[in-house]
Amino acid sequence: MFALCQALPGPGSTKMIYAINIIRSGFTVGILSFFLWSLPGAIAAYGLAVGISRIQETLPSPVYALLSGLNSATVGIIALAAVQLSNKAITDKLARIMVFFGGTAGMLYNALWYYPVLMVVGGITTIAWDLHWIPHNMHTFKRVFFRRPEQNPN
Incomplete structure (x- = not known):
């Protein structure tokens, strides 16, 4: 069941929680567990959206420095993942x-x-x-x- 949940599009953990609860306790508990599992992420996304909507046009320079550092870290993580994948695939x-x-x-x-x-x-x-x-x-x-x-x- 885990492999099937991972193969389908979307987050595998959410599908796994939903499937286990449907098998164990039925459809209603499955839906309830889906909402309880997804609610913290949905609240955080809503809070982030509200916070971003109140940001001014220009950001302070420390924020730009932080974003630049995050961009660099992202490039490094992707490069590391590419090297590790190539070591396993080639x-x-x-x-x-x-x-x-x-x-x-x-x-x-x-x-x-x-x-x-x-x-x-x-x-x-x-x-x-x-x-x-x-x-x-x-x-x-x-x-x-x-x-x-x-x-x-x-």
Whole structure:
């Protein structure tokens, strides 16, 4: 049930609380638990909205410094998450090469049709690699694709 709650869109914890309470105590308790679970966040969001609506046009300089620091921290956290994800997702040489060339191609040219083409090319390349249509050994690759012309002994 946890995997199903995580797979559906939205916060998994809310769906999990709702599902457990519906199974254990019925629909009414499930709805009540949903509102009790969501109420603190809703009150905080409402308070934040009311507070922001009363802010002046310009903020004091310490607030701008705080926001700048938060932006920097956010970029750092996202970069750290990207590095950790890449360490787990890129496990072989083919994936490393495809990520490098796909990222490079994506930075050099951007059009709406380009990214689906990159995904299709990556999928075809992976299938060709897995079915051994592309030689895995570099020596075999060089021998097949970079043959030297045959020389006559005469």
